[in-house]
Amino acid sequence: MTPGTSVEGPRRGTRQLVMLAVVSSGAFLAPFDGSAVMVALSQMSYSLRLDYSQALWVPTLYLLVVACLLIPMGRSADRRGRTSHYAAGLGIFCVGSVFAGLAPGTWWLFAGRCCQGLGGAVIVSTSAALAAQTVAPAQRGRALGANTMCVYIGAATGPPLGGLLVVSYGWRSLFFFSAAVAALVLTAFVVMTASQKRTGVPGRRHPHPCRVPARSSWQSASAGSCCR
DSSP states (O other), X not given: OOHHHHHHHHHHHHHHHHHHHHHHHHHHHHHHHHHHGGGGHXXXXXXXXXXXXXXXXXXXXXXXXXXXHXXXXXXXXXXXOHHHHHHHHXXXXXXXXXXXXXXXXXXXXXHHHHHHHHHHHHHHHHHXXXXXXXXXXXXXXXXXXXXXXXXXXXXXXXXXXXXXXXXXHOTHHHHHHHHHHHHHHHHHHXXXXXXXXXXXXXXXXXXXXXXXXXXXXXXXXXXXXXXX
């Protein structure tokens, strides 16, 4: 083994782990925002003068947009590129979060939530597939497990962390926190992608039929089994 090879192996492994962490961090956002907003409804309703039915639409609009666009966004990412879709999803989610955080009224808040839902659908539909193609095929199960773990961490930490933010800084801080996390993950993802192109180490590509669908983590795992 040459000296260059002995150094390149650990470096490539480190790059894969960092990229996996960046991709899985995006998977944290969508469930976090979906669950955290529930604890802010009371303060949000008082601030924007929302009645009961309008307050219910704040979480419902987000979940409805994500559910409706999840599969179409996954198909689009499969055809046009998951990397660009993931970055675009983070950007859209960040813009929607800022828009919702600055909302002066009901309809502005609804528009921000729809924008967040669009970004969330793109993130969720590409995150698992990117996690699977980042690592070697033998490590794909662990990568999908880490990605799925981040999804459930986001859902579980939403209410307590969201409640802490709302009590300490108000309901708008919840959306600004989501925007900050999305911007941080997007910056790290762009830097890592540019670094891979510069060093000639692109993300792993899996030829058909081992190509991993970008729609959900369990579909990615089942697609990987056809390579046996």
